Amino acid sequence: xxxxxxxxxxxxxxxxxxxxxxxxxxxxxxxxxxxxxxxxxxxxxxxxxxxxxxxxxxxxxxxxxxxxxxxxxxxxxxxxxxxxxxx
Numbered sequence: 001x002x003x004x005x006x007x008x009x010x011x012x013x014x015x016x017x018x019x020x021x022x023x024x025x026x027x028x029x030x031x032x033x034x035x036x037x038x039x040x041x042x043x044x045x046x047x048x049x050x051x052x053x054x055x056x057x058x059x060x061x062x063x064x065x066x067x068x069x070x071x072x073x074x075x076x077x078x079x080x081x082x083x084x085x086x087x
Contacts, residue, residue: 004053009065010080011072012044018075019046025071026050044078056084 013019023033031050038047050068054060061082069079 002055004055005084006051006053007056007061007064007082007084009050009052009068009082011048011050011068011077012038012041012080013046013048013072013075013077014044016046018077019048022072022075022077023048038080044080047080048077 026033034049036047038045
């Protein structure tokens with residue numbers, strides 16, 4: 001697990017406008033962003049997937065989730081998990 005992997009972090013929003021504003025913040029900071037429909041929630045139907053290359057560790061994941069939450073909170077966004085593909 002010492003090599004970098006693309007890790008996807010999901011953040012959900014109640015409105016498309018909030019999701020787009022959050023996505024813009026990430027794009028300005030050179031993050032890879034994808035806007036998706038969140039089929040799992042009627043209350044938070046918009047999802048931003050932020051992908052970042054990192055070495056997997058508890059510290060790295062929680063630090064990046066904390067950073068995302070700082071920006072998402074102002075836009076009523078909620079962190080909705082993370083994942084990566086097996087190599």
